Amino acid sequence: MKNIDWDFLKKDMTFIILNCLVNRIPCWKIRKKFYERFGMKIGKGARIGLYTIIITPQKIELGERSIINHSCFLDGSGKVIIENDVSISCFTKIISCTHSTRSEIFEYKANPIWIKNNVWIATGAIILDNSLIEEKAIIGSGSIFKGKAESNCIYYGNPSKKIKARKLNKNYRIDFNPYFR
Template identity: 30%
Template sequence: MSILDAKTTKSLEGGPSFDLRHRLLRAVWNICWLLLASWTPPPLHPWRRCLLRLFGAKISSTARIFGSTTVWYPPNLEMGEHAVIGWRTLCYSMDRIILEDYAIVSQCSFLLAGTHDIDDPNFQLKTKPIHIGRRAWVAACAIVGPGVTIGEGAVLGGGGVAFKDLEPWTVYAGNPARKVRLRKRSDTGAGS
């Protein structure tokens, strides 16, 4: 996936940020998800995993994703064992978004792997990957920005906003996200 030069395409004036092939793939993807998955009941995770894989996502056989979730570009999504993306979550996968094993992104959250260069007069699109570590939790209505790594076992509290990395086994809350306390490590039990 290559990002077009905003100066050449005049994206600030409505021109494209991605080439035609990329835009067509996303259009076909959006139509397929709308018709075949967006309305499906929660237990149909296997069907939604299958559809995401057909469009290039790397999804483990135990990952769960809901029909009301929006995945912008499936080839940039990777979900480990028992990873979850909750209902009505926007997975703005302009760059890689990786959820390791047992990572949870709760409902109505935003994973934003793209932004614009605000100092560029052409408002050039920029992307950076998001990495959500093993056993990390992004709570409901939280926002994770481009280039953020959420460490293993870290928690971003409900409504929290993270535009910087979160340390492992640490709880964060607020806007911008600030350390609240350490989280007890859970190295035993399922998935260890």
């Protein structure tokens, strides 16, 4: 019998439990307990919608009142920090790992993603590894973003480009508290 790679097996089982069972539980409070049990840090008033796929939860931090809407994809392999009052719309992908295009052995690389306060990431956007999104920035629907987004600016496209400045002086609070979803 071959040697079993227990670390790999543990990662696989975590993936299956979270993404085939837990993410389908209709009650948020129950899902939250599971996510925290698997090492995810979740701030007060934060929410993660149904059917969201989560990889490496122990390297994901979700700030207070931040919302991950349904059917998103969060890969914490390289570390993902989402601060307070962030809105991440449905079908968004946050991917903190890649492979080296110069490697002859398909080298795996994990790099952090940091999303600061009051950011809005619109429907279907993709945020790639090594990205920093400053406060109050917006990443438009369907955009593919990698790099640094300036504070109070709107980015859109593939690849994302700065479209214009956003005039927003105050921070806002997101209060979205559905019991189910």
